Amino acid sequence: KIFLMTIIYILIIWEFQNAKTMIFAIEEINNNSNLLPGVSLGYKMYDACTSIHLSIKRALAPLNEPGEQPNQTCSRITPLHAVIGMSSTSYTQAVASVFQPFQIPQISYFSTCGCLSDKTKYPTLLRTVSSDFHQSRALAQLVKYFGWNWVGTVRTDNDYGNDGVAAFAQAAQEEGICIEYSVAITNGMTRQNYIKLITLIKQASAKVVLAFLPAVDMKAFLDQLVLENATGLQWVGNLSWMTKRLPVNIEYFKILGGAIGMALPNAIIPGLREYLLNVNPYRDAYSKEFWETTFACSLNTTDSLKVNKCTGSENLRNVNSEYTDEKEFRVPNCIYKAVYAVAHALHNLYTCKTDAISFLNFTTMYGDHVYFDVNGDPEPRYEIINWQQGEGGLIKYVTVGTYDPSSPQGQQIKMNNVPKSVCTESCVPGTRKAARKGQPVCCFDCIPCAEDEINALYCLPCPPDYKPNDQRNKCILKDIEFLSFGEIMGSLLVVISLFGACITMFIILVFFYYRDTPVVRANNSEISFLLLFSLSLCFLCSLTFIGQPSDWSCMLRHTAFGITFALCISCILAKTIVVLMAFRATLPGNNIMKWFGPSQQRLSVASFTLMQVLICLLWLILSPPFPYKNFKYYKERIILECDLGSSVAFYSVLGYIGFLSAICFILAFLARNLPDNFNEAKFITFSMLIFCAVWISFIPAYISSPGKYTVAVEIFAILASSFGLLFCIFAPKCYVIIFKPYKNTKKHLMGKMPSKSLMSATNLVSNGNNVYFSVT
Incomplete structure (x- = not known):
């Protein structure tokens, strides 16, 4: 045994x-x-x-x-x-x-x-x-199902109540439900303590209250609620008290009528009800006390204080109580x-x-x-119970739904169909209630909310970083848009940029390998290498425009662009001046190039570039670019871009590059009719035409392009102008060096002379890496 x-x-x-x-x-x-x-x-x-x-x-x-x-x-x-x-x-x-x-x-x-x-x-x-862990999550989903997002909680001050409400609070937060207050009932609470607690509940704005209490504590709390007439509240209960039968008391139903909450699943156990009905009141003291309590009588025949005497033959089948209710x-x-x-x-x-x-x-x-x-x-499974009034003042526990956590998300709560009786159907998402003049509050009109508003009881605007969801009942984060490396357009621009940088490096290697040949020497090799270096930086600076804007990237992208292009145009301007001076020296014995020798060329490039550096430094010190969330173009998403900080500084950078380009174009245009075999000015003229055309068309495209396409237009202008300069100036020379080496001779470079020129001969004088012409 x-x-x-x-x-x-x-x-x-x-x-x-x-x-x-x-x-x-x-x-x-x-x-x-x-x-x-x-x-x-x-x-x-x-x-x-x-x-x-x-x-x-x-x-x-x-x-x-x-x-x-x-x-x-x-x-x-x-x-x-x-x-x-x-x-x-x-x-x-x-x-x-x-x-x-x-x-x-x-x-x-x-x-x-x-x-x-x-x-x-x-x-x-x-x-x-x-476990109450599952019950608390079930209660949170039940509250969400009815759209109650502002609730209060009452708990016992022990592990049972504290852990239960803590789990509910966590689940409620995940479901977008807010808790206005959470109060605790302790052992030995006085009447004054109860009054203070109930006053807080009555004065609170939340009209839905979760009571996470054992049945005994809930009964004591309910008696105090009756004394304080705490009506008008919607109670949500845990399984400990939701199915505990209360004495017949109409005041109880005034307080808790309509309460809804969780209960354990019921089961019909064969033979159990018949066994419970078969009680021998004389078997033991417990059966005797149960019998006397149930039938309100006394089995003790010698007890003269009790009027009602039990016979022991009373029938439990005639008793309607929790003890005999097979449904509970x-x-x-x-x-x-x-x-x-x-x-x-x-x-x-x-x-x-x-x-x-x-x-x-x-x-x-x-x-x-x-x-x-x-x-x-x-396995956690619950029934959803609703307190309704039955016959004789009894509270009827009606199963109105179930909770099954094994069901898919959003389908764990299943409610039974309930008959409808409404004056106006509930407002659909995206609308709010508007009372009809002279009619009861149950009759109302549904007024559409604005596009950026959600509807609870009222149309509430979402914060700037948020937008309404499809159901128009919650604000969700807007999508953030910027030109990223991962998207097709960003990846394509990265490939083109790296391709341009690689071609530039290839030309540098070709010029370095053939640095002693006439074509390289006759084209001012020192300035040429500096120009190629600046062009490679121009290609690479476009990469700073791709990716999520930050403080550093915003400051770097515009200043790097301005300085590298200023260096590039300064080098071209220096080459143009050298060519123009060399071929415009018409008087015999005129040695004008001594005024613009290698030192003066380096100084000019450094001076022109330094001016752009100073503009950029003032820009960064006074009003630097910074990341900016643009809400204007689209309502459903945020454009993350770089604010210029100072538009004057930005257009000063562009204007200075334009100024250098214009001077360079004019000088190159004046020297366009120089000898064919050494017509550097013609190549510079074509390159500056392309450069100016790209940046003139850039301005209206930049202003009219929205969002990330603004950045893409700027990158395209950088790459297009860089390729224009690279190919127009260096492609013909590379062609001669690689594919026409027989033309890469001093004789060929001096082969054609203008017939009307006063020059009888032209001697190419080399001074280090720089070349100029003397006329005799």
């Missing part, structure tokens, strides 16, 4: 029902030849009297009793194999502290605190009721599963089934599948 132990509160009617259910399950198992054949389950039942100290004392009782004496000496074995109970978290924790050192398993049938899932603290504890066998179902869990575990031990799956899975007599997860918890 194997003993089980249960610790419950016998004095409460539903706990008497729980005790009878456990006895029913044990007797059913003992009569089942397929489960534990040849073995009988016994039990010892203790009354904890709603006291933690008594709970611990009752738990120690079977451990201190003499056990069976086996043949071995100095050994004592207790027949206790499992504990079933308790129905409250605090008491379950107390009992667990006693039995855990002895590795005696404990199965709770109604302790729901999420804290009990911690196997490091409660390694031998299991339960047949779901929710907690008894958990007790029934707890007893069978112990029985199946023992059966598997006796039949040598040691795998975990066999120990944690079984099917009840009425076909309900039971299993425990790694935390010792069952």
